[in-house]
Amino acid sequence: xFGEKVIELLKEAERNSDTIDLYNDExxxxxxxxxxxxxxxxxxxxxxxxxxxxxxxTVQVRHSALExxxxxxxxxxxxxxxKIKTLRWEFGSVLPPxxxxxxxxxxxxxxxxxxxxxxxxxxxxxxxxxxxxxDLTENLRPPKSLYIEVLCVTDYGKLExxxxxxxxxxxxxxxxxxxxxxxxxxxxxxxKQII
Amino acid sequence: MDAEDxxxxxxxxxxxxxxxxxxxxxxxxxxxxxxxxxxxHNDMVECMLGQIQHMERNINKLPKTDLRSCIxxxxxxxxxxxxxxxxxxxxxxxxxxxxxxxxxxxxRIEAGTNYLTPSEFRYAQEYITNMESHLxxxxxxxxxxxxxxxxxxxxxxxxxxxxxxxxxxxxxxNGIILEDLLGDQDEEIDIEEDSQHILQxxxxxxxxxxxxxxxx
Numbered sequence: 211x212f213g214e215k216v217i218e219l220l221k222e223a224e225r226n227s228d229t230i231d232l233y234n235d236e237x238x239x240x241x242x243x244x245x246x247x248x249x250x251x252x253x254x255x256x257x258x259x260x261x262x263x264x265x266x267x268t269v270q271v272r273h274s275a276l277e278x279x280x281x282x283x284x285x286x287x288x289x290x291x292x293k294i295k296t297l298r299w300e301f302g303s304v305l306p307p308x309x310x311x312x313x314x315x316x317x318x319x320x321x322x323x324x325x326x327x328x329x330x331x332x333x334x335x336x337x338x339x340x341x342x343x344x345d346l347t348e349n350l351r352p353p354k355s356l357y358i359e360v361l362c363v364t365d366y367g368k369l370e371x372x373x374x375x376x377x378x379x380x381x382x383x384x385x386x387x388x389x390x391x392x393x394x395x396x397x398x399x400x401x402k403q404i405i
Numbered sequence: 406m407d408a409e410d411x412x413x414x415x416x417x418x419x420x421x422x423x424x425x426x427x428x429x430x431x432x433x434x435x436x437x438x439x440x441x442x443x444x445x446h447n448d449m450v451e452c453m454l455g456q457i458q459h460m461e462r463n464i465n466k467l468p469k470t471d472l473r474s475c476i477x478x479x480x481x482x483x484x485x486x487x488x489x490x491x492x493x494x495x496x497x498x499x500x501x502x503x504x505x506x507x508x509x510x511x512x513r514i515e516a517g518t519n520y521l522t523p524s525e526f527r528y529a530q531e532y533i534t535n536m537e538s539h540l541x542x543x544x545x546x547x548x549x550x551x552x553x554x555x556x557x558x559x560x561x562x563x564x565x566x567x568x569x570x571x572x573x574x575x576x577x578x579n580g581i582i583l584e585d586l587l588g589d590q591d592e593e594i595d596i597e598e599d600s601q602h603i604l605q606x607x608x609x610x611x612x613x614x615x616x617x618x619x620x621x
Contacts (some may be wrong), residue, residue: 242547249549280552283544284560291536295500320539327531329498334524336454336493344454346496349489353482356475372471390482 211277213247215241217283223286230293233314238283245279248272294321298328298398299347350394358389360401369395422456425449426484434489435613438571438620440606441564442498442506443613450488457481461604499529504561507533566607572618574602583608 219237255265287296294317297309303325305313313321331341366379371391379385379400387401395401410516432446460481466615499506499521506521507529508538514526537555543554579595583605596602601621612618 238544242544245548245552249552276549276552280544280548283548284540287540287543287558291539314543316539316542319542320535323535323539324532327528327535329527331496331524336451344489344492345492346489349482349486352486353479356479356482356521 212244212272213278213282215244216286219286220282223289230290230297230309230312232312233248233290233317237313238286241279241283245276252276290317291320295324296326297321299350300359302347302397303329347357347395348390350393354391356389357386359404360385360387360392361404362395362400363402365398365402366395419451422453424454425452426562427489429453430487431616431619433487433494435620436491436498439610439613440566440568440570441610442495442502443493444518445522445525451491452499453484453488455485457528479608495525496528498564499525500532502530502562502564503532503536504557544584566605566610568606570600570604570609570615571603571621572608572609572613573621574598574618578612578617581608581612 211351215237219234219241222234223231255269258265267381294313297305298321301309303322305321309316334347335344335346362379362381362385365381368376369379370376371388377385378389384404385401393399396403416554424514425550429449432443432449462478464474464481472482472593477491507526510519510521510526510529519526541555545555557581577596577598579605581594581596583592584607585591609618613620
């Protein structure tokens, strides 16, 4: 039946609504192929039946199938775009390689463009009063306390704090650090917050 | 948040840092609760950023072990969070309703009543361009001829003006007209200062924008 593949595609994407799946290149190719076949059949029938209207219903049904396929494909992409956006906020402008693999080339290009656009917006913040911009990806959660206790997961090396102190981040060492300064490291997976 | 926390920063200005913060907090609250994008408060944001800079310099003068420095730092972090979250909420709306917003904004710019800051507007336009080129590269250029168009109007998402919001009146307002969608008996209501209501967003949208009511 028409449009079956596209529903499979959407169902698949919906199953993991929080995480992003591998871009389903193969299925999308098949769907587009189906669209081409439908289109071809429609063209043939439409040309053959200019005076005979008996095939019009068929043509119309196929046309709706085409419209539906297009709509579902766009929905699929749009949904993924929203997920990719969250990736930008979580990981910053550089994606870890395993996540990068899940995106298609065009999606990755979109990600870079989104990232650049966001970065240039953030740079423009407060420009008039001599600010060099604000990083909105910090402060994602309301600040609860000034310092938090963190566990170091990997051997990271030296970290210089804002006030000039230098601390050594070794695997399995515990630290009591200013929340602001370890947010990025927590997101990168270097530190883990102990609650 | 009391005045003491920011006393470091306000010295000679008429508008105190406290009132700026209050306005910003209200704007933030409204922005988070309203379905559509509201006029920007860029001047307030910039003013607050200036204050933050000023306060940070003051805090750095204090010795590190001083209790005051800790408290002020915490306060600063909270203010920064408000600003970031405010701007982020706006960005979120801009991305979601980008097509609708850019179309309306173009008319508003002509009338000089723009809701977005210039950089937000640039961001929205760029966002649409990127989306269009991505969709074209992946799908639209590969589908049969008559399906290739990128239909902006079909892609547009509009904010839901008919949702209900909680609100508090800052002053007494008379004659708010509530439309009766099914019949044609419109209802007119008055709300008193400091009273709280649950109303549809649409009739009170303008009141939110000119600050006569506060969403809660």
